[in-house]
Amino acid sequence: MPLPTRRHLLGLSLALGLTACSTPPTAHSPQRPQLLVLMVVDGLPMRQVTDYRDQLAADGLARFLERGRWFSDAHYGHGHTVTAAGHAVMLSGAHPQRTGIISNEWRDPATGAPVYNTGDAAHTYLDNPTAPLAGTSPRSLKVQTLGDVLRTRSAASKVIGISGKDRGAILPAGHLGTAYMYMSETGQFSSSTYYMPALPAWVKDFNAVKPADAFFKKTWAPLLPESAYARSVPDGQSWQVASGNGNRLPAVIGDKTDAPGPRFYGNLLASPFGDELTLAFARAAVTNEKLGQRGVQDILSVSLSSHDYINHAYGPESRLSHDHLLHLDRHLQAFFQFLDKTVGAGNYVLALTADHGFSDTPEWALTQGRDAGRFASAPSLAAVNAALASRFGVDKLARDFSAAGLLLNDQLAAQRGLDFAAVQAAAREELLKLPGVETVFTREQLLGDDVTTPYLAAMRKSFDPTRAAQLQIVLKPHWIASYRPGGSTHGTPHRYDTHVPLLFWGPSFVGRGEIRTPAEVADLAPTLAAVAGLPAPAQSQGRDLGIKP
CATH class of the missing domain: 3.30.1360.150 (Gyrase A; domain 2)
Incomplete structure (x- = not known):
């Protein structure tokens, strides 16, 4: 049965097992963060973070590794490791057996009809075309998220999810948050009628200047000298997908098109500029919604999609993936410093994870003597x-x-x-x-x-x-389910697909140092709940990792 619309928040809260608080936390002591920020790097295996640690910027991923609390042996507990399933776990603390988000898409067991994880024909995108099976609401998500807990206790709190992918925005935002996703047909960010009847003025203003077009014909060039990439596989391999932006650096985004259009906007996501654009929209959301700056707790989830597209095309062992992570690291550094200035370094908590890891491309694995x-x-x-x-x-x-x-x-x-x-x-x-x-x-x-x-x-x-x-x-x-002759993917219970970053930072709220004790991504929601002084989501299967100083 479809879940009630957002007009029926009380009914939805009861259906999800949320409990109203007699004294909503509309104000907080300094012991509670004003803003919880979840950063998701789609398709980032933990091994890439540690393998390239010596090349990271001083205040990007290194902020967590050098001055935060991080778990070096964190995994997904479920076996079908794909984008939607992982994003549904993060802020619910529940495995797919409870969330109902078993994959990106599946077939209805009774009819065989295709089902998309965030598809909801009752809703459409705002100011943008809505394709069949497009992700427009969290109707299929069977559990509450941490944002649902917060919004039920404090109606003034805001929960915003942002991503290059619909599922990356919708699922962490939960039932009571608001999701904004990138439209690859137009280069805009939009939402759906599930959340609102019309886009806010600040979103319309952001789209009006066509920020995606600023990257048209821009060159993705290696960040470091050639010698710095000796540990990764060179460009131009036969198994690296050559469509889209090609499979060699430097690459000019949109070089085969005369003007910005759907092909360019789609290819933009498979480059460092896709993340840069998403983070620009996240800055606009923090500024205009005054997240973490209004005396109530808020939650911001930002899922960066580009690394996943790049690993799918070239494999995580490639120089293109290696270089993209370094670009992304610099973009994260700038975003974190923006939060320090806007929200205040002592007022928010950062958490960073990924929705799944990645397998090396089978052809590369074969050259290394593996059965693949x-x-x-x-x-x-x-x-x-x-x-x-x-x-x-x-x-x-x-x-x-x-x-x-x-x-x-x-x-x-x-x-x-x-x-x-x-x-x-x-x-x-x-x-x-x-x-x-x-x-x-x-x-x-x-x-x-x-x-x-x-x-x-x-x-x-x-x-x-x-x-x-x-x-x-x-x-x-080392075997992958594949619909094309090149590139790589994920989706298995093997370690390379389950092992992901689980990193925390927030000097007022989070301790420091590496923790080698095994952890699960399902632990993220109850851990953040404890830091924020909130109850864990009702269906959570994870545990509080005890990251407080």
Whole structure:
């Protein structure tokens, strides 16, 4: 059932298990931060932070590593590590089994129809076209976020999510916040009718000067001398995607177009300038909404999408990814110093994480002596369906791949009088024959209590039985689900996909030093709640990491 609209905040609060406070915290002592800032670097593996630590700026990521509290062994607990699933965990503290955000997209188990994680046909983008399945609301998110807790206790508080991707803005903002996302067709930032009937004047003013156009024909050049990139893979490799902005630096953004347009605006995200533009919008939000400057607590979430696009195209081992992280680090430094000046260094807390890690490109992994490859869905589906048709005499018993699984047509099996358990067992058997498949779990295993079988606990945390396919697949290490011959991706329970930064800074509220004790990203929400003096979200499965001095 769709969640109520924002006009029914009280009803929504009750539905999500929020509890009103008799004395809303409209004013705070110095012991509580005025602003919680969550920075998300989409697709940033922790290994890139530590591998390039010696090349970081003095006050970007190094602010956390040198003067903050950071967890060097932080992971996602769930197995299907993708953008939407990770963003839903961060400020809810709940795994996908509870959030319902099992992937970026999946198929409805009853009908096979595609579902987008933040899709909501009842709402449209403001002043921008709305494509089918576009992300316009948090309707599919089944749990509350820390922002929902805050807004229920203090109606004057503001919760704002900003991202290059709709899901990166909507899911951390929760049900009661406000999300702004980049429109790759127009180069603008917009929101949807779920949040408001019209954009605020400051957003219209920001878009009116066409800030994205300032990057047209701008050159992305390496930040450091060539010798500084000896530890990463050179440009121009055959497995690095050459479309978009090409696969060599320097690269001119928009060099194959005559004027700014959808192609340029889309390619802008796959460059350091996409992050620069997103942070410019975040500055405008802090300034115009006076976040952290009004005597009430606020939350700002900024998800930077460019690193993910770059790693998808070139792989995290590439010089392009290496150089992008260095550019991003300098942009973060400037943004943090802006917050110091605008909000006050003693008035806010920073947290930084990523929604998932990344696998090296399989072709590169092969050169390093690893067993690696690409799992292609179309021929795999055809092979499974052919085997099932041969055994049971019925075509298309497998609908399609859905999130991390294979969705079987249980209705068709019942209509033909087939034993569904036998169909499921046969499909599992055929999947295990496919190149790159490590293991396959059945619905019964995922709903059981086995805690010893490798990967099962992680895949169970990704499994919402109302939305997930009956069979859940784990690929072998260094194998990726791939729809194209180049680039890389993520999505497995392997360490390179689960290991992400979990970094905190705020000298008035956060201690210092590296913590090597294992942690999970699900711990982020209850940890920030403790720092802010708020209760953890109702469905949180994480724990307070105790980062206070």
